[in-house]
Amino acid sequence: MNNYELIVILRTNETLESNKEKARAILQKYGVTFNSEDHWGHRRLAYMIDGEKDGFYLFWNIQAPPDAVQKVITEYRINADILRYLFVKVKKKKAAA
Numbered sequence: 001m002n003n004y005e006l007i008v009i010l011r012t013n014e015t016l017e018s019n020k021e022k023a024r025a026i027l028q029k030y031g032v033t034f035n036s037e038d039h040w041g042h043r044r045l046a047y048m049i050d051g052e053k054d055g056f057y058l059f060w061n062i063q064a065p066p067d068a069v070q071k072v073i074t075e076y077r078i079n080a081d082i083l084r085y086l087f088v089k090v091k092k093k094k095a096a097a
Contacts, residue, residue, distance in 0.1 A: 001063045003035070003090040008076075009055040009083045012042055016056055019081040023058065026075045030068035035061040049083045061090075 006027075010019045027034075040057035049055070064072075069087055076085050 001033075002066055003092075004062050004064055004069070005088045005090055006058075006060045006062055007084075007086045008058045008060075009045070009049075009085070010058065011050075011052055011081045011083060012054050012056050013081075015081070020056075020058065022079065023076075023082060026072055026079075027060075027062065027064075030064070030071050032062050032064040032068060032072070035063060037061075045083075050080075052083060055083050 008023050010016065010023065013019075038059040040059055042054055042056055045053060045055050073085070073087070076082050
């Protein structure tokens with residue numbers, strides 16, 4: 001299992017809570033475990049995405065199998081309520097010699 005940081009930007013509409021749960025459920029479906037979760041809240045986007053000026057930001061530290069990331073990305077792409085996402089692999093720290 002690899003460690004990742006994941007940022008997800010969701011549409012800010014009346015179904016925000018269900019959108020959060022959908023984004024989380026997709027991750028759980030592929031065996032992702034959550035180390036920490038942080039909701040950054042509503043923020044103005046730097047540029048319009050699909051006609052949206054604002055988005056709701058989620059930040060997760062997760063552990064995922066290497067093949068699960070591509071499967072999650074595929075599902076996130078087809079979900080219209082997810083505006084953007086970014087996976088960043090966290091490198092393991094080397095012990096001092």
